[in-house]
Amino acid sequence: MVKVRMAAPVLQQNDEVAGENRELFNKKNVFVLNLMSSPGSGKTSILEKTIGKLSKLLKLGVIEGDIYTTRDAERIEKFGVPVVQINTDGACHLDARMVKPTLEDFDLDELDLLIVENVGNLVCPAEFDLGEDARAAVLSITEGNDKPVKYPLVFRQSKVVLLNKIDLLPYTDCEIELLEEDLKKINPELELFQVSARLDEGFAPWIAWLEEQVGLKKGS
Ligand SMILES: Nc1nc2c(ncn2[C@@H]2O[C@H](COP(=O)(O)OP(=O)(O)O)[C@@H](O)[C@H]2O)c(=O)[nH]1
Ligand SMILES: [Mg+2]
Incomplete structure (x- = not known):
């Protein structure tokens, strides 16, 4: 059974709580990735492939952010990794205050990598620091060439x-x-990986990048 946490209104400022989350992640040496995109671009599908490739090499955990359902968490649970669902009850993004209580549901001493699938939305999630080490965005090539310049x-x-x-x-x-040119204009440091979650293609550089980040965090 997937554990579900309902987002509760809290008064503490987001950045303050994000700082507390980050401190805990640093203390436990867990690399935390905030995965963002518009709905349907393939976050959960990419997570499924990523877990399939990484779960023998690294100890993984997943937080699923969704407005109402537990569907994504159920997809992830099948892979036998610890997963917690946050239902935002209407909110279009996760914030640090929603993430904080879920951290009690993981044994952080036992994790190398925690991936947070944010609520599907190309605008709001980018405004909220969760305390993560890095952000990754998924953009599916069916969304239209103009999305990077419209949602930079x-x-x-x-x-x-x-x-x-x-x-x-x-x-x-x-x-x-x-599309790649536009993305590089917005952020020249971006690592761009072309993948197909459907065909399970192109994942090697992404997996190598994640392993490198986890290694850097462990060594820090
Ligand atoms: N053709 C194709 N479809 C994909 C690919 N990745 C995901 N999908 C489909 O896109 C839809 C949304 O995927 P999902 O992973 O749920 O997206 P999310 O909302 O971002 O988590 C599903 O029907 C997937 O099967 C892909 O690489 N190629
Ligand atoms: Mg999803």
């Missing part, structure tokens, strides 16, 4: 963008080189 904040703040649904390239008007 999420891409500016991310270290990685996973360009998903590459298998659909022949059926769309996506111009992948231009």
